[in-house]
Amino acid sequence: MTNGPIDLDILAELKDATGDEFAAELVNTFLDEAPGMIAELKAAADASDADGYRRAAHSIKSNANTFGATALAELARKIELGGIPATGDLTDAKALEASFAKAAAALRTLNND
Amino acid sequence: MTDAPGHLLIVDDNKVNRLLLSRNVELLGHKASVAENGRVAMEMLSSQSFDLLLLDIEMPEMDGFQVLEAINADPDLRELPVLVTSSVEGLDNIVRCIELGAEDYLPKPVNKTLLSARVSSGLEKKRLRDEQRRLLERFATTEVAQDLQESGFAIGGKRANASVLFCDIRGFTTLSENLAPEATIDLLNTFYTLMFEAVTSNGGIVSLMLGDGLMALFGVPQPLNNTAQSAVAAGHEMHSMIEMLNHDRLADGEESLRIGIGIATGEVVAGYAGTDNRATYTCIGSAVNLAARLEAETQNTGSRILVDQETLDLLNGVDIQKTFGGTQIKGFSDPFDIHAL
Numbered sequence: 377m378t379n380g381p382i383d384l385d386i387l388a389e390l391k392d393a394t395g396d397e398f399a400a401e402l403v404n405t406f407l408d409e410a411p412g413m414i415a416e417l418k419a420a421a422d423a424s425d426a427d428g429y430r431r432a433a434h435s436i437k438s439n440a441n442t443f444g445a446t447a448l449a450e451l452a453r454k455i456e457l458g459g460i461p462a463t464g465d466l467t468d469a470k471a472l473e474a475s476f477a478k479a480a481a482a483l484r485t486l487n488n489d
Numbered sequence: 490m491t492d493a494p495g496h497l498l499i500v501d502d503n504k505v506n507r508l509l510l511s512r513n514v515e516l517l518g519h520k521a522s523v524a525e526n527g528r529v530a531m532e533m534l535s536s537q538s539f540d541l542l543l544l545d546i547e548m549p550e551m552d553g554f555q556v557l558e559a560i561n562a563d564p565d566l567r568e569l570p571v572l573v574t575s576s577v578e579g580l581d582n583i584v585r586c587i588e589l590g591a592e593d594y595l596p597k598p599v600n601k602t603l604l605s606a607r608v609s610s611g612l613e614k615k616r617l618r619d620e621q622r623r624l625l626e627r628f629a630t631t632e633v634a635q636d637l638q639e640s641g642f643a644i645g646g647k648r649a650n651a652s653v654l655f656c657d658i659r660g661f662t663t664l665s666e667n668l669a670p671e672a673t674i675d676l677l678n679t680f681y682t683l684m685f686e687a688v689t690s691n692g693g694i695v696s697l698m699l700g701d702g703l704m705a706l707f708g709v710p711q712p713l714n715n716t717a718q719s720a721v722a723a724g725h726e727m728h729s730m731i732e733m734l735n736h737d738r739l740a741d742g743e744e745s746l747r748i749g750i751g752i753a754t755g756e757v758v759a760g761y762a763g764t765d766n767r768a769t770y771t772c773i774g775s776a777v778n779l780a781a782r783l784e785a786e787t788q789n790t791g792s793r794i795l796v797d798q799e800t801l802d803l804l805n806g807v808d809i810q811k812t813f814g815g816t817q818i819k820g821f822s823d824p825f826d827i828h829a830l
Contacts, residue, residue: 438576
């Protein structure tokens with residue numbers, strides 16, 4: 377069962393394993409932390425910092441997988457494996473930001489249900 | 490498999506992952522502490538003790554591979570089980586973790602059932618290793634146990650300069666004839682406790698217990714500045730401990746104990762002798778034979794401590810009670826100058 381950007385089975389599994397309240401708090405932590413990770417990704421692209429770029433994408437991938445944000449995770453994985461683009465090229469970072477916005481909106485709705 | 494709670498250290502640079510892993514670990518009934526990168530983790534490992542490490546790979550400052558290498562290089566941490574939890578890409582990275590000593594690799598997001606099984610088995614391994622270490626220390630000495638853990642077990646010896654001390658209770662057979670078996674064992678336990686203390690507090694190890702006597706080594710397996718000085722200091726300490734014990738024994742109306750001590754110094758071969766299944770840390774060389782003969786000779790000369798010339802030459806500021814020049818010692822063709830301290 378999917379609801380657009382979020383795989384509801386994975387999210388349900390997380391709630392099952394850790395408790396509804398904890399899972400909701402964890403979603404909020406992710407929503408708070410992710411913009412910082414995207415900012416790190418952009419900064420790394422600007423500074424041609426390949427390690428920082430890979431690490432930021434890796435972090436987003438890992439968290440997206442936790443919440444069932446499969447499309448976001450897949451995109452982050454591509455960026456992690458794709459290597460750093462030309463200095464200042466933010467095409468991928470912006471695509472990731474857009475994908476995160478969709479996932480975040482869906483997670484917020486689900487969290488308020 | 491035991492489910493005794495353990496204290497786990499979770500190392501991850503990502504806040505969501507730290508919270509989630511802590512929660513999972515706590516729901517399994519264990520205690521969780523967190524570190525946000527490898528450097529912080531190493532600091533925590535040096536000041537507190539943990540039962541298991543859950544380690545991420547991709548981290549700033551010090552990554553998981555570097556943590557595994559640092560743990561391997563530290564004898565105090567080498568036994569700590571490490572579970573790598575990561576979503577790192579590529580089989581070669583996972584292989585590298587295992588090669589660097591990780592117990593196992595759990596892909597993220599971590600499956601709770603798998604985590605539970607791995608943590609239990611990791612904690613059980615830690616418990617068995619701790620138990621093994623305790624047993625080793627009970628039946629060997631701390632120094633030998635450390636030597637075994639650092640260099641591994643191998644039959645064979647190395648050459649070293651050492652002082653060998655033999656100590657024996659005078660007339661123990663007669664003494665024990667008048668004692669109940671339980672009282673004899675009791676007396677021996679007291680005797681050994683005091684003698685071990687005198688040996689170890691002077692940097693030596695007790696390598697053999699022989700009924701009512703013992704053999705102690707100074708300078709192996711760990712080197713000492715002045716092996717003779719340490720052995721003689723231990724010998725004097727043994728005598729003063731026996732005097733204190735006799736004080737109590739006389740007050741209880743019991744017969745007093747008398748001991749004799751022989752010390753010789755020289756090059757010895759020390760190491761593990763025996764078979765792969767049963768071996769003992771031992772020491773071979775003419776200093777060993779001579780020390781045993783000197784200890785026996787204390788009965789004839791009525792001395793407290795008898796030392797050979799090599800031991801005497803290494804001592805600074807010593808009171809010689811008497812020198813027995815040209816003494817013929819059983820098992821040696823040439824006579825010796827031996828000295829009573």
